[in-house]
Amino acid sequence: MERRTFLRGAAIGASAAAFGGTLMPGAAYAAPAQPGSGPYGALGAADANGIQLPAGFTSRVIARSGRQVGSTGYTWHNAPDGGACFADAYGTGWIYVSNSEINPGGGVSAVKFDATGAITGAYRILANTRQNCAGGRTPWNTWLSCEEVALGAVYETDPYGAEAAVRRDALGRFKHEAAAADPVRKAIYLTEDESDGCLYRFVPTTWGDLSAGRLQVLVAGTATSGSFGWADVPDPDGSPATTRTQVSGAKHFNGGEGCHYANDTVWFTTKGDNRLWQLNLTNDTYELAYDDSLVTGGNAPLTGVDNVTGASSGDLYVAEDGGNMEICVITPDDVVAPFVRINGQSGSEITGPAFSPDGKRLYFSSQRGTTGSSSGGITYEVTGPFRA
Template identity: 85%
Template sequence: MERRTFLRGAVIGTSAAAFGGTLMPGAVYAAPAQNGPGPYGALGAADANGIQLPQGFSSRVIARSGQKVSGTSYTWHNAPDGGACFADGTGWIYVSNSEINPGGGASAVKFNSSGTVTGAHRVLSNTRQNCAGGATPWNTWLSCEEVSLGYVYETDPWGVNAAVRRDAMGKFKHEAAAADPVRKVIYLTEDESNGCFYRFIPTTWGDLSSGTLQVLVAGTATSGSFSWATVPDPDGSPTVTRDQVSGAKRFNGGEGCHYANDTVWFTTKGDNRVWQVDLTSSTYELAYDDNLVNPGPAPLTGVDNVTGSSSGDLFVAEDGGNMEICIMTPDNIVAPFLRITGQSASEITGPAFSPDGKRLYFSSQRGTTGTSSGGITYEVTGPFRA
């Protein structure tokens, strides 16, 4: 495989941690990542919350499904999934989807500058199996329905403005979204075993009410060049969007998606891969493949949601595997960052950093019970590298 070098970085700014992409000095990347020692050292013994963390890090429970969020009158939703953080004055908001059907939707928790929970509220209701999604640079949350002919809903993290269904972004089994403010597009993954990778070009950047849906076109190899082709009928009827364009590249179960520095990364759970797309050279290749780890065993399996930090590290959550969030560093190393114990019937969802990059939020979707009513949402704090 051709081993090109890529720049990696992520946003920690005035909005969500998913956008912006400041160029980080020395953040180079050669694919695919290999097993090695992580930058934070080995995992310690499980803490009181059942989480193994490197030295210097600690965890706390933020919310539990079916229970009031501490200090509020709001009951946290079942099956917490994709999430993102948004700056809120000197504090921030963490938004989380609910992957149940029917019902779905999304909720949010508010924090003040010291990290104390100050409120919680609903931002989206009466949708279907809201799995992942993505933040926008204009401070809205795109909540994606992971059902056949599902929609993307644009929501207000503050819960003030009503959510709006964005039909122009296509009807398919939506998973994640990532905004590219340079090219003024939104990238979208599709959770089908023969799914595609899309981009949506709004007619006006900042307004998702109209625009053009396109699909990535490439060969069958795991690396090469690509182009974009317009999907003629984004509503997916009578022909599903992934079957409308000849040569559309197939991906086995699209999951998380993250943009930074002219590169977009996305995961495919069906084959335990992380893909990276160089938007400057219009080329793609594997950032990680569990079958290409040498020496094994592969540290990352069940790849799912993904986010990035200001250091240029990617944090990839597992659906299954060892119930870990693994770190993929710019120097080509993949290693466990944390592990949740005693919850083997769950999955880790919704990793997102606070705007200052000092706190990582995520959920165990089914917690210790293995059911959607057992979800637990956590916060980890510690010496994250800048």
């Protein structure tokens, strides 16, 4: 497959703004965050969907694995994982894309909503790949879907369903997890789900074209804070030497998961040590934004850290793989508190948190639902008074 032109349309302005400005300027995040009262108060009793939310918020089920999505006639995929939202071409409705973490099969599905939030369509945008876990959206309105397998690839897909997906080998072949685009430095940051994984960035030769460029790895010391640099990976195809072993001085992380960029900062999670890391791109330093072992009193509200996204308020939302099956919010003043809890699904994990373009709806999935099986996935929407 060759490079093609994706739809940009009227939505590109909103998309770029959402990608580069989801957190308010000046949000400090003087790590590490500690438990406290969240901005929306305590969780209420479970609703009919088994979801606990703060007062004023409601949930609904959008899709279930193996079942038709609304009245679309499209069957939702198994094991829903990473996801993102895109404004539609008219700027009124939106699209939620969701990976399928199965192997073989994988791929990505999309659900389309009108301005009222009603489901108007569902369709496939990527098929016949392997264990598509997380990924990331680009400022030019494409979804990067990442394979979480050895020598896995990144596929650039069209959320609007008009263009064929393209495998982007220049972004490296390794056990990919998530991606986040930085429109200021014109780079894509990539996490690696290995116990000795690395954090990478891809610098395209031409911004907006991911067919060629330099894959680099973060180089730093062994401490949990300090300064960092970048070094080119000599052989991005990862064979015979894996990408994470090619550069002396590369910093290794214990199971890279979610990744999010906003306002000269990259946040990414590592599941092996329940940490949220923060890269400060203006001064090339890194630090811990959250570490469950550093919580005062030892009662950590956030464990099993996984996918991460941000809101216009400056809040970060971190999903749990296990734990109490929660999405926790971390505020700019370093308070961490539960925002969503799913009951009766302890054999699952929460995946794919993403806000609608207007910031009023949060989408996410329980990958294995009540059954504990990949065929039991459930995708939800939460609506309520999210702060601006």
